[in-house]
Amino acid sequence: xxxxxxxxxxxxxxxxxxxxxxxxxxxxFVGGNPENINDFDAEIELMLGEEQExxxxxxxxTFSLPPGFVHGPLIFHKVNKPVFFLEVTLIPKGKYEIIPExx
Numbered sequence: 001x002x003x004x005x006x007x008x009x010x011x012x013x014x015x016x017x018x019x020x021x022x023x024x025x026x027x028x029f030v031g032g033n034p035e036n037i038n039d040f041d042a043e044i045e046l047m048l049g050e051e052q053e054x055x056x057x058x059x060x061x062t063f064s065l066p067p068g069f070v071h072g073p074l075i076f077h078k079v080n081k082p083v084f085f086l087e088v089t090l091i092p093k094g095k096y097e098i099i100p101e102x103x
Contacts, residue, residue: 005087008032009042009079018052018072023091025071027063032082041080047073 002023009032029044030037037060044057050070055063065071076083 003089007085009083013076015074025065026088028086030060030084042083043078045075
């Protein structure tokens, strides 16, 4: 019981919703050249935790997120070379819960 999301990113993109999953999730960002995944030329911002701490990704990276951990938004600011973005969620159908905005 897991879900695999495979994305080939070629242009800026923004996923605006902080959310959680009931299961463990692994996020992988690698260069889109299958002959050299270290050929990475992008700037990606991932917000982590309830405090939405900003993490800037400029090289191949992997994030291991425990169940219930708040993450997002995810923003691909610059994509000068394609990026493979993989999400592996250890629950069926990639179910998630959107976190309401704080007022």
